Amino acid sequence: MYPLQVVNRPNTALRSNIHGIDVKVPVLGGKKKPFIFFDNAASTPPLKSILAHMDEFMKWYSGVHRGTGYKSLLSSKVYDHSHDVIAEFVGADPVLDTVVLVKNTTEAINKLSYRLEFKPGDIVITTDMEHHSNDLPWRQQARVEYVQLDNLGKLDLDHLQSLLKKNYPRVKLVAVCGASNVTGHINDVHRIAELAHGFGARILVDGAQLIPHHSFNMKPHSHPQHIDFLAFSGHKIFAPYGCGALIGPRGVFEQGAPEYSGGGTVNMVFNDFVFWGAPPDRDEAGSPNVPGAYALAATLEYLKSLGMLQLSRHEQRLTSYVMEQLGNNREVILYGSTPRVGVVTFNIKGLSHALVGAILCFEAGIGVRTGCFCAQGYVRKLLGERENPGHLEYYAKRELYKLPGMVRISLAAYNTQQEVDVLLQMVEHIVSNKKAYRDSYYWSEELGTYIPKGLPVETLVEQIYQRVCP
Numbered sequence: 001m002y003p004l005q006v007v008n009r010p011n012t013a014l015r016s017n018i019h020g021i022d023v024k025v026p027v028l029g030g031k032k033k034p035f036i037f038f039d040n041a042a043s044t045p046p047l048k049s050i051l052a053h054m055d056e057f058m059k060w061y062s063g064v065h066r067g068t069g070y071k072s073l074l075s076s077k078v079y080d081h082s083h084d085v086i087a088e089f090v091g092a093d094p095v096l097d098t099v100v101l102v103k104n105t106t107e108a109i110n111k112l113s114y115r116l117e118f119k120p121g122d123i124v125i126t127t128d129m130e131h132h133s134n135d136l137p138w139r140q141q142a143r144v145e146y147v148q149l150d151n152l153g154k155l156d157l158d159h160l161q162s163l164l165k166k167n168y169p170r171v172k173l174v175a176v177c178g179a180s181n182v183t184g185h186i187n188d189v190h191r192i193a194e195l196a197h198g199f200g201a202r203i204l205v206d207g208a209q210l211i212p213h214h215s216f217n218m219k220p221h222s223h224p225q226h227i228d229f230l231a232f233s234g235h236k237i238f239a240p241y242g243c244g245a246l247i248g249p250r251g252v253f254e255q256g257a258p259e260y261s262g263g264g265t266v267n268m269v270f271n272d273f274v275f276w277g278a279p280p281d282r283d284e285a286g287s288p289n290v291p292g293a294y295a296l297a298a299t300l301e302y303l304k305s306l307g308m309l310q311l312s313r314h315e316q317r318l319t320s321y322v323m324e325q326l327g328n329n330r331e332v333i334l335y336g337s338t339p340r341v342g343v344v345t346f347n348i349k350g351l352s353h354a355l356v357g358a359i360l361c362f363e364a365g366i367g368v369r370t371g372c373f374c375a376q377g378y379v380r381k382l383l384g385e386r387e388n389p390g391h392l393e394y395y396a397k398r399e400l401y402k403l404p405g406m407v408r409i410s411l412a413a414y415n416t417q418q419e420v421d422v423l424l425q426m427v428e429h430i431v432s433n434k435k436a437y438r439d440s441y442y443w444s445e446e447l448g449t450y451i452p453k454g455l456p457v458e459t460l461v462e463q464i465y466q467r468v469c470p
Contacts, residue, residue: 010306010307010311010413011310011311011314011315013306014306014311015414015415015416017047017048017049017414018045018047018048018414019046019048019051020035021045021414023035025365026455026460027362027363027364027365027455028362028452028454028455033364033365034365035365035366035367036364036365036367036423037367037415038367038368038409038410038411038415038419039367039368039369039408039410040212040236040410040411040412041181041236041369041373041408041410042236042369042410043235043236044235044237044238044412046238046239046295047238047302050239050240050295050298050299053298054291054294054295057291057294058291060074060075061075061290061291062074063075063287064076064080064287064288064290075290078293078294079288079290079294082293082294082297083098083101084099085300085301086099086101086247086296086300087247089300089301089304090207090217090232090247091216091218092218092230092247093218093220093221096221096249096250096251097218097248097249098247098248098249098279099280100246100247100279100280100283101243101244101280101284101288101289101292101293102243102244102245103242103243103244103289104233104235105133105206105207105231105232106133107244108231108232108244108246109175109204109206109231110137111259111283112204112229112231113137113140113141114141114258115252115253115256115259116141116172116173117256118141118142121143122142122143123142123144123170123171123172124138124141124142124143124145124171124172124173124174125144125146125147125160125164125167125171125173125174125201126144126145126147126174126175127146127147127149127155127160127176128146128147128148128149128381129153129155129177129180129182129183129185129375129378130175130176130177130206130375130378131177131208131373131375132374132375133206133208133374134175134176134177134204134206135377138173142172145163145167147160147163147176152336152337153180153182153185153337153381153382154185154336154337155176155185155192157188157191157192157195160174160192160195161195164195164196164199164201165199168199168200171196171199172202173201173202173203173204173229174192174193174196174201174202174203174204175203175206176189176204176205176206177205177206177208177209177210178208178209178211178216179209179210179213179340179341179343180209180336180340180375181209181375182335182336182343182345182375182378182382182406182408183340183378183382184209184319184340184342184344184345185337185339185340186340186341189205189210190225190227191225193225193226193227193228194224197225198224202228202229203229204228204229204231205227205231206231206232207230207231208231208233208236209236209341209343210232211230211232211236211237212232212236212237212412213342213412213413214308214312214341215308215309216230228249229248230245230247231244231245231247232244232245234292234295234299237296237299237300237303238299238303239292239295239296239298239299239300240295241289241291241292241296242289242292243292243293243295243296244296245296246283250279253280253283254278254279258282260286261274261285262285262286263285263286264277264281264285264286264287264288265277265281265282265283265284265285266282311413314413315342315411315412315415318342318416318417318420319340319341319343319344320338321417321420322344322409322411322420322424323338325420325424326424326427329427329428329431331348331349331350332346332347332349332427332431333346333347333348333349335382335406336382342410342411342412342415343408343409343410344409344411345382345406345407345409346406346409347406347407348427348430348434350434351430351434351437351438352401353370353371353405353406353407354370354371354401354405354443354449355401355437355438355450356370356407356430357369357370357407357449358441358450358451359426359430359437359441359450360407360423360426360430361449362451362452362455362457363426363452364422364423364426366422368408368409368410369408369410370406370408371400371403371406372403372404372405373406373408379404379406380404383404383406385404398445399443401443401450440454441453444457444458446458447461
């Protein structure tokens with residue numbers, strides 16, 4: 001699908017392949033600076049080579065399955081083969097497992113919540129560190145128990161074992177993130193799988209933050225540490241066009257009706273009977289996202305050719321460097337510990353997280369993320385905050401800067417130490433000029449961010465919008 005490459009410096013090769021790496025943005029002083037992107041945990045930029053391949057493929061794009069023209073035959077082959085490539089990338093069993101293509105991890109987890117056919121009394125164990133997408137769907141389908149955290153925000157596996165034991169045999173699933181999108185903590189999901197299987201439960205790994213950063217293997221079905229279900233998103237691993245994957249035992253998806261039905265999900269339809277299609281067809285209703293599937297599969301093949309281990313090592317060096325340097329500043333509060341993927345969260349004492357993020361943007365051209373990162377419960381625990389219904393007022397008034405939160409740096413393997421040094425220098429500068437910054441920025445309800453008084457950000461954003469999206 002994608003020509004393999006052999007390179008000596010995978011991170012350099014990856015960086016040269018990043019689309020938009022040379023974009024410059026306006027900053028205070030009337031200058032433009034190269035945009036430094038440290039929000040990879042939200043979405044990564046696409047790859048030039050994949051976009052070029054997409055341009056060629058789109059000449060042949062057509063509806064898949066049952067079409068007799070050449071374009072349909074080719075698109076069907078590409079779409080079906082994409083499933084195989086995705087399965088192979090994470091070590092899924094090509095016979096026993098199926099790959100269901102979806103939009104993203106959120107859709108994947110919601111789909112699984114409907115397909116497991118919960119019965120009254122069934123329990124799902126998830127954790128206090130989860131993204132809302134690995135919490136809220138389970139609340140609608142079963143009783144949910146939460147694994148507690150230690151004082152560093154890491155999972156208490158003894159508590160997990162006690163929950164499994166106390167609720168045996170009613171626990172149907174243990175749902176856990178492979179890595180946190182808040183602290184970057186890497187969970188020992190294979191050990192957790194072994195614990196779950198020991199009590200007759202299956203495991204789902206939310207791989208949204210793990211798969212982009214580490215090589216991963218689901219392990220054979222016969223292995224006690226086998227991962228039953230895995231979900232991840234293409235947009236977090238350099239693959240544009242909105243395709244994600246839910247991988248799990250074929251037998252699970254052969255049972256019952258899908259939560260969405262219609263075209264492509266059936267073999268035969270009678271007035272009083274429906275003969276559903278085989279997996280994954282029955283769970284991929286409607287015309288599928290063929291370009292997204294191709295982009296995801298081609299991206300995974302490209303990353304595999306570079307070597308996920310080598311990319312991961314470069315990212316780990318950067319992450320350790322950031323942690324060490326920020327940790328040396330007494331005005332900086334770091335959250336979490338190691339091991340972690342390239343996600344680092346912090347606050348500067350006495351300054352709003354939202355203000356710090358705005359300063360990094362408008363004075364250094366650095367893109368980070370601030371807030372609670374769709375994991376409000378976890379962030380509150382790390383901050384030592386309690387639930388406060390009064391915070392709903394801040395949403396009503398669009399005063400989001402008053403809500404508790406953090407600044408998140410999320411690295412990828414294409415980032416460089418030079419980029420990190422720019423951020424570290426800016427943090428030092430912000431710490432040294434706290435009072436001045438409190439007076440020189442104002443909150444914009446329209447953009448939902450702080451804005452420096454001397455920069456017409458709304459006008460600049462509109463100008464860029466008109467140029468990019470005329």
